Amino acid sequence: EGWLSLSHMSADISLFPFKDWMKCENRAIDEHRRELAELGHPQGPYLTRKAISRMIALTRGVVCEPEQIIIGAGTQLLVQQLMEMQNKKSIIAIEDPGYSRLYRLLNDMGFTVNPIELDNKGINIKKVESSNANFLFVTPSHQFPTGKIIPVTRRIELLNWAAGAENRYIIEDDYDSEFKYETNSIPSLQSLDRNQRVIYTGTFSKTLLPGTRISYMVLPPDLLRKYRKHYPDLMQYSNSLALFALHYFIESGAYSRHIKRMNHHYEVKRNLLIEQLRKKFNDQVCIENIPAGLHFIAQFKSVKTYDEIEACAKEGRLELYTMRRFMLKNKYKENGRIELVIGFANIDEGEIMEAVERLYWVIVF
Numbered sequence: 160e161g162w163l164s165l166s167h168m169s170a171d172i173s174l175f176p177f178k179d180w181m182k183c184e185n186r187a188i189d190e191h192r193r194e195l196a197e198l199g200h201p202q203g204p205y206l207t208r209k210a211i212s213r214m215i216a217l218t219r220g221v222v223c224e225p226e227q228i229i230i231g232a233g234t235q236l237l238v239q240q241l242m243e244m245q246n247k248k249s250i251i252a253i254e255d256p257g258y259s260r261l262y263r264l265l266n267d268m269g270f271t272v273n274p275i276e277l278d279n280k281g282i283n284i285k286k287v288e289s290s291n292a293n294f295l296f297v298t299p300s301h302q303f304p305t306g307k308i309i310p311v312t313r314r315i316e317l318l319n320w321a322a323g324a325e326n327r328y329i330i331e332d333d334y335d336s337e338f339k340y341e342t343n344s345i346p347s348l349q350s351l352d353r354n355q356r357v358i359y360t361g362t363f364s365k366t367l368l369p370g371t372r373i374s375y376m377v378l379p380p381d382l383l384r385k386y387r388k389h390y391p392d393l394m395q396y397s398n399s400l401a402l403f404a405l406h407y408f409i410e411s412g413a414y415s416r417h418i419k420r421m422n423h424h425y426e427v428k429r430n431l432l433i434e435q436l437r438k439k440f441n442d443q444v445c446i447e448n449i450p451a452g453l454h455f456i457a458q459f460k461s462v463k464t465y466d467e468i469e470a471c472a473k474e475g476r477l478e479l480y481t482m483r484r485f486m487l488k489n490k491y492k493e494n495g496r497i498e499l500v501i502g503f504a505n506i507d508e509g510e511i512m513e514a515v516e517r518l519y520w521v522i523v524f
């Protein structure tokens with residue numbers, strides 16, 4: 160029979176309001192024909208940046224003007240533009256386990272990148288200090304991939320670190336912040352920053368259609384001046400029709416209605432999957448129940464190596480990622496336990512039982 164997927168790398172678009180979206184695209188064509196004929200503002204249409212700045216002020220406490228927002232076709236591309244204009248001798252600290260694509264991008268750009276381990280409150284601030292980094296990349300609202308939510312105490316420590324010397328910045332990647340199932344999300348790091356040292360990035364990859372590739376970055380004023388000087392001719396990398404449509408989609412309330420609907424939809428699948436895993440694996444599985452995001456980490460007792468697990472998953476036609484994908488420097492420990500990143504966006508409720516059966520076969524046999 161066919162493949163089943165516990166991948167974290169997808170969004171469930173079965174409930175996407177395509178009719179609403181089409182209406183917004185039609186409005187964009189009717190009301191912005193002239194702008195569609197031009198190249199447009201390098202940071203993206205002002206109207207869309209205004210809608211985003213009002214939205215993240217409401218939902219994440221982010222304080223910014225539309226002028227500070229740069230829209231781009233993906234977080235990586237925005238980070239690349241940001242780091243391109245920095246001193247090549249800059250030292251970067253990044254969470255480990257963490258976002259391996261970003262780790263590779265920053266290494267390929269020639270920076271010294273120091274993977275920093277996590278403690279129970281998120282990135283280990285002592286290790287950040289001793290790494291001599293001046294750029295710190297964190298995912299505070301839902302650490303990627305462990306899901307840890309950095310408490311306010313540790314957020315203050317991070318901000319004090321950033322304020323502790325010249326040319327220190329924190330890049331707050333607020334990925335996945337829209338999906339919170341019990342707690343409502345802690346305000347952003349950027350909302351607590353009084354020294355203009357936090358660069359905030361967000362993306363619509365998981366809340367709209369992943370293919371639209373619309374992400375954004377909020378620069379503090381001094382970095383915005385530097386950006387505009389460094390990139391006098393840069394043209395935006397997103398498509399204006401989608402960006403004008405997005406403006407209407409947000410302003411009409413369709414976006415926030417969609418997020419609410421998806422939160423409920425995902426919470427049902429998440430609870431069912433956790434319940435089935437616990438029923439099937441009993442004390443063979445340990446799930447740290449952090450009620451957020453579109454995946455969770457599950458730790459399994461298993462004599463198998465990560466290689467064997469990954470090979471068995473393929474054989475069992477189960478798309479599955481292990482924690483190994485995100486371990487940047489630390490050798491993954493094989494002390495009789497393996498950790499899996501269990502995504503639930505790509506599986507239907509009716510397939511969950513079968514997926515858990517296949518997973519049991521992968522882990523145990």
Ligand SMILES: Cc1ncc(COP(=O)(O)O)c(/C=N/[C@@H](CCC(=O)O)COc2ccccc2)c1O
Nearest residue numbers: 168169170233234235258303334362364365369374
């Ligand atoms: C930490 C973090 N920050 C930002 C992003 C988003 O980047 P952007 O789409 O360029 O804005 C990702 C995407 N991470 C991706 C892969 C993670 C991995 O490699 O294992 C998963 O991305 C998607 C998931 C669902 C639907 C669509 C995309 C990120 O893991």
